[in-house]
Structure formats: structure tokens, C-alpha cells
Amino acid sequence: MNRIKILSPATVANLACGFDVIGLALDIPVDEILLYKSNSPGIRINRIDGTTLPKDQKKNVAFVSLQALLKKYQQRFYKEKKIGFEIELIKNIHPGSGIGSSAASAAGVVYGANILLGNPFNRMQLIRFAMEGERIASGSAHADNVAPAIMGGVTLVRSYQPLDITKLHSPNELWVSIIHPQIEIKTSDAREILKQKILMTDAIRQWGNIGALVAGLYQENYELISRSLEDFIVEPIRAMLIPAFYELKIRCKEIGALGGGISGSGPSVFMLSKGNDIAKKVTEVMNLVYSPLKVDYKTYTSPINQKGVKFSEIL
Amino acid sequence: MNRIKILSPATVANLACGFDVIGLALDIPVDEILLYKSNSPGIRINRIDGTTLPKDQKKNVAFVSLQALLKKYQQRFYKEKKIGFEIELIKNIHPGSGIGSSAASAAGVVYGANILLGNPFNRMQLIRFAMEGERIASGSAHADNVAPAIMGGVTLVRSYQPLDITKLHSPNELWVSIIHPQIEIKTSDAREILKQKILMTDAIRQWGNIGALVAGLYQENYELISRSLEDFIVEPIRAMLIPAFYELKIRCKEIGALGGGISGSGPSVFMLSKGNDIAKKVTEVMNLVYSPLKVDYKTYTSPINQKGVKFSEIL
Numbered sequence: 001m002n003r004i005k006i007l008s009p010a011t012v013a014n015l016a017c018g019f020d021v022i023g024l025a026l027d028i029p030v031d032e033i034l035l036y037k038s039n040s041p042g043i044r045i046n047r048i049d050g051t052t053l054p055k056d057q058k059k060n061v062a063f064v065s066l067q068a069l070l071k072k073y074q075q076r077f078y079k080e081k082k083i084g085f086e087i088e089l090i091k092n093i094h095p096g097s098g099i100g101s102s103a104a105s106a107a108g109v110v111y112g113a114n115i116l117l118g119n120p121f122n123r124m125q126l127i128r129f130a131m132e133g134e135r136i137a138s139g140s141a142h143a144d145n146v147a148p149a150i151m152g153g154v155t156l157v158r159s160y161q162p163l164d165i166t167k168l169h170s171p172n173e174l175w176v177s178i179i180h181p182q183i184e185i186k187t188s189d190a191r192e193i194l195k196q197k198i199l200m201t202d203a204i205r206q207w208g209n210i211g212a213l214v215a216g217l218y219q220e221n222y223e224l225i226s227r228s229l230e231d232f233i234v235e236p237i238r239a240m241l242i243p244a245f246y247e248l249k250i251r252c253k254e255i256g257a258l259g260g261g262i263s264g265s266g267p268s269v270f271m272l273s274k275g276n277d278i279a280k281k282v283t284e285v286m287n288l289v290y291s292p293l294k295v296d297y298k299t300y301t302s303p304i305n306q307k308g309v310k311f312s313e314i315l
Numbered sequence: 316m317n318r319i320k321i322l323s324p325a326t327v328a329n330l331a332c333g334f335d336v337i338g339l340a341l342d343i344p345v346d347e348i349l350l351y352k353s354n355s356p357g358i359r360i361n362r363i364d365g366t367t368l369p370k371d372q373k374k375n376v377a378f379v380s381l382q383a384l385l386k387k388y389q390q391r392f393y394k395e396k397k398i399g400f401e402i403e404l405i406k407n408i409h410p411g412s413g414i415g416s417s418a419a420s421a422a423g424v425v426y427g428a429n430i431l432l433g434n435p436f437n438r439m440q441l442i443r444f445a446m447e448g449e450r451i452a453s454g455s456a457h458a459d460n461v462a463p464a465i466m467g468g469v470t471l472v473r474s475y476q477p478l479d480i481t482k483l484h485s486p487n488e489l490w491v492s493i494i495h496p497q498i499e500i501k502t503s504d505a506r507e508i509l510k511q512k513i514l515m516t517d518a519i520r521q522w523g524n525i526g527a528l529v530a531g532l533y534q535e536n537y538e539l540i541s542r543s544l545e546d547f548i549v550e551p552i553r554a555m556l557i558p559a560f561y562e563l564k565i566r567c568k569e570i571g572a573l574g575g576g577i578s579g580s581g582p583s584v585f586m587l588s589k590g591n592d593i594a595k596k597v598t599e600v601m602n603l604v605y606s607p608l609k610v611d612y613k614t615y616t617s618p619i620n621q622k623g624v625k626f627s628e629i630l
Contacts, residue, residue, distance in 0.1 A: 166531075168526075197515065221481075
């Protein structure tokens with residue numbers, strides 16, 4: 001087996017109160033990645049569809065993630081240097097959308113390469129390689145998108161030193177509506193406007209909500225999930241970057257959304273709902289709020305993707 | 316039914332990373348409370364064994380909690396003013412121990428009075444009355460001891476405005492070791508030394524740990540529970556108030572404790588273990604660490620009390 005096609009999903013990081021620690025994987029949108037193992041050393045990105053990514057391959061997230069994997073592979077398992085990969089990326093997840101575009105590239109290539117090499121690495125190791133890609137993309141080797149992309153479902157990053165990630169239970173009926181306003185917010189800018197110190201009282205409210213959100217997922221208690229989707233720390237600062245953010249939130253909740261917030265560092269906004277029917281209505285409301293604005297946008301309605309990145313075919 | 320005997324349990328608040336939001340109930344120690352309903356209006360505390368509590372009854376936590384209940388009862392259900400209670404408190408939980416002495420008094424009287432009145436109030440209402448007692452005892456109407464005392468098990472206070480408390484799943488094999496060094500730390504003092512602002516990076520670590528602790532309880536994953544029992548915010552400040560705190564913690568973990576920390580605002584220290592056997596060994600180690608010190612102390616080994624406050628007999 002030398003050629004493989006991978007489907008790598010979009011992801012929502014932060015989940016309101018879960019800033020920097022909770023993330024979930026979506027069924028759509030999804031990147032397609034074609035990966036070929038060759039005897040010609042090195043990593044080459046032969047095609048990128050759907051967007052323009054850095055021409056310098058060494059700054060491309062897929063390149064850097066796969067390089068990290070290949071380096072470890074050659075150190076540990078294989079003295080032979082005659083191994084290389086060719087990559088084709090069909091990007092359906094827009095870079096800068098806030099739904100894990102770089103994570104999808106990173107997760108996809110390391111997941112695919114691992115299969116082509118005979119599965120030498122476990123999922124936690126793959127997450128580490130993909131985090132190296134995230135370091136290039138956003139300046140920090142964060143895991144809150146690559147973890148759900150690789151593990152599927154809803155994930156929690158307990159700690160980075162040491163890396164400790166757990167997959168949470170999530171109810172089957174939990175659906176996600178996404179609106180991606182096509183404006184540019186750089187992750188690094190969105191991070192810079194945050195405060196370095198926060199009030200203890202706000203922090204306590206935030207960790208009360210996180211505990212309750214996790215409990216709500218395990219209890220399949222949609223009302224508790226709904227009440228927990230609050231963020232008093234990051235959202236009040238970042239909301240100003242997103243047109244009509246509060247109107248979106250209010251109107252989506254009026255129609256039945258459990259709650260939501262900014263996806264990752266934005267500009268996408270996510271809303272959770274119980275069931276496909278309500279989620280579709282919520283997405284319609286997102287369209288209604290944005291259609292009068294002079295901002296291009298895309299919307300998606302998706303269940304939680306329990307499997308995460310997967311291969312669609314062996315070529 | 317006019318006379319009742321109540322057993323009201325000790326509780327551990329905070330649970331390391333769960334500062335101000337998580338608490339659990341113990342089987343021992345337990346306060347005994349005798350409660351009599353009479354036709355003579357007013358609340359009278361006729362006897363307090365085991366400690367000296369404020370002579371001014373209006374500053375007694377049992378008095379204040381029961382008064383809050385009685386006021387609401389007379390407003391809502393009963394115009395007749397000829398109703399009163401006599402209380403006898405046998406305090407086995409020392410005031411100022413950090414294992415919920417005031418909460419046990421508060422929870423016990425409101426739970427007992429509710430039975431004697433024919434159960435007009437639900438558990439959440441009882442928690443509100445007991446919180447009024449906590450306001451007198453510690454200056455803030457906190458719920459992280461009265462909630463587990465009344466609901467049993469491990470509880471999480473998501474929010475105070477509105478009051479939102481959920482009972483978490485907890486594995487049967489989770490046991491608690493407690494050491495109560497008999498030194499005085501006032502809750503108000505322990506609170507004053509805390510910082511009003513904390514680093515965002517520390518807060519994120521704390522809520523990663525809280526999320527993982529809740530997930531660990533539901534997964535019955537003792538290793539995850541163990542890794543989550545970290546507190547970078549409150550423990551480093553309060554630990555200095557407790558003799559040999561870090562030695563206790565290190566030696567208890569060496570013998571097999573999952574982890575632990577300061578119970579409430581101290582001075583008691585708690586450790587969680589998987590199973591009674593390890594918990595007993597952990598309690599022995601606590602004794603070994605403290606026996607050379609010139610500090611009186613008591614130790615307890617207890618499972619988690621799933622039921623909380625209960626009545627032992629109708630007199």
C-alpha cells in the first residue's frame with residue numbers, strides 16, 4: 001500500500017467555557033488529502049486546491065507535521081533514508097476560518113503517513129506530530145483542534161506538560177451549526193488582545209461551567225450543557241471582532257440552540273443544538289442574520305464526528 | 316411526628332482543582348442533631364455537646380439556617396405562628412476543622428425540620444436555607460459544603476446567580492483519608508490571603524484539571540482522577556498555613572494515594588485513594604508524619620457518603 005486518500009475534519013476549539021482545553025470534530029466541512037509514499041527522500045506538496053497556502057513548503061503545516069513524524073520514524077524504526085511522501089491537499093476548510101483548517105491538514109497527513117508506514121505510532125504520538133504543524137500555523141503548539149481531529153468526538157486537553165488528553169462522552173443527538181463570516185482574524189492577533197491576568201471570581205465561574213459542561217455531556221443532560229455554555233473571560237473581548245455576534249447568539253438561542261460562542265479564535269461562530277431538526281433551523285437563522293450584512297459567509301450543519309480523521313480509499 | 320434524630324456528615328470542599336465549586340460528603344465524622352417541633356414559637360438551642368459555639372443564638376449557624384426555613388414556611392404554607400423548634404447539637408465535627416462543621420449543623424437542622432413539617436421543601440431549597448447559615452459562619456453564603464451534605468456524593472456548584480448545583484457520578488471505590496491538625500485557621504483569613512487576580516495561563520491549567528477530574532469520576536478512571544488533583548492557584552498560597560503540608564502530600568502519594576490537598580480552607584488535609592485498604596494505609600502515613608510534630612491532630616478514613624444527611628430515628 002503506497003497511496004491513500006484521507007478525509008480530515010473541521011474542528012471547533014474552545015466551546016465557550018472550555019477555552020484552550022475542549023474541542024470537537026465535525027462531519028463537514030472536511031479536507032481531502034492524497035498521500036503517496038515514495039522511495040525518493042523528502043516531502044513534496046504537489047498540489048493545493050481550494051486556497052493559496054505558503055509557497056515556502058517549510059512553512060506549510062502539512063509539511064512540518066509530516067516532517068516531524070518522518071524524523072521520529074527514521075530515528076526509531078528505520079535507518080534507511082530512502083523514504084519520502086508526495087502530498088495533494090484539497091482544502092475545503094478555509095485557512096483562517098476558525099474551524100481548524102491547519103489542524104485538518106496536520107492531522108490528515110500524519111494519520112495517512114502512519115497507515116502507509118504500517119501504524120508504528122499511536123494516536124497520542126500522532127497528536128504530537130500534528131502539534132508541530134500547529135506551532136508553524138499559529139505560533140503555539142496547541143492541541144485543541146488536532147486532538148479532536150485525530151481522536152474524534154469531544155476532547156479535553158488536561159495538560160501540555162506532560163501532554164494529557166482524554167476523549168469525553170458526547171450524546172448522539174448533539175449537533176453543531178457553524179457560520180463562517182469570510183473576514184480575516186489572525187489567531188495571533190486574537191490571542192494578543194486577551195488579558196494576561198483575570199479576576200479570580202471570573203476564573204471560578206469559568207471552571208464551574210467547565211465542570212458542569214463535562215458533567216452535562218456524560219449525563220446527556222442538554223439543559224445542563226446549555227446553562228454551562230458561558231464564557232465571561234474570552235468572549236467579551238473577542239466578540240467585537242465578529243460582525244453581529246450577539247445578535248447571532250440571541251437569535252439562535254431563541255430558535256432553540258443550547259448555546260454556543262466563537263469557534264477557536266474566530267471568525268466562525270458555532271451553536272450546539274439537540275437534534276438535527278433544531279440544528280438546521282439554527283443554521284437558517286444564522287443565514288437570516290448575515291444575509292443583510294455586507295459580509296460573505298458560509299454555513300454548515302453537522303453532527304459530532306465521533307471517528308475523526310479517516311481514510312476513504314486506498315489508491 | 317414531632318421529634319427526630321439527624322446524622323449530618325462532614326464534607327470536603329474544593330477538592331484541589333475544584334476550588335469553590337466541588338465538594339464531597341463523608342461517612343465519618345458525623346454530627347448528631349436532635350430536633351423537636353413544638354407549639355412554642357421561636358428557635359431554641361438547648362444543648363451543644365463537643366464544642367463551644369456562640370452564646371448569642373442569632374449567630375449560631377443552626378439557628379440562622381432554621382430561621383430562614385421557618386420564615387419561608389410561614390410565608391408560603393402556614394399562617395399560624397405557633398410553631399417552634401428545639402435543637403440539641405452533638406458536634407463530632409470540630410468547628411474550624413475545614414471539613415464542613417458549620418455546613419453539617421446547617422444541613423442537619425433544615426433537613427430535619429423539613430421532615431417534621433411534612434417535606435414542603437425540595438433539596439435545592441434546603442441548600443438555600445443552609446447557605447444562610449454559612450453566611451453567618453464564614454461571611455459568604457457558599458454552597459460547596461452544604462450541597463454535598465444535603466445531596467450526598469460529589470457535587471458541583473456551577474453558578475450562584477442563579478443557584479445551579481449538579482451531583483456528579485463518583486466511583487464506589489473512591490475513599491477519603493483526612494487529617495485534622497488542631498490549629499486554628501479562620502476561613503475569612505484563609506480567603507484574604509488569596510490573590511484577586513490570577514494568571515490566565517494558571518486559570519487554563521486549573522480548568523483543564525477540573526474538566527478532567529469530572530471526566531475521571533464519570534469514566535471511573537482513577538489514573539485520570541489522580542493526574543487531575545492539582546491546584547496551582549490556591550494551594551501554593553494556603554499550604555504555608557498547614558504544618559508539614561508538602562511532606563504529607565508526598566508521603567501519602569508514595570504509599571498509593573491518588574492525590575489530595577487542603578480540605579476547604581484548612582487546616583484539614585484530604586487524600587483520595589482507590590479502595591479502603593490503600594485509604595487506611597494513607598491515613599496511617601498521615602499519623603506517622605504528624606506524630607513527631609507538636610500539634611494535636613485527628614485522622615479519619617471514610618468512603619464517599621452517597622446519601623448525605625439522613626435521619627437515624629424518629630423519637
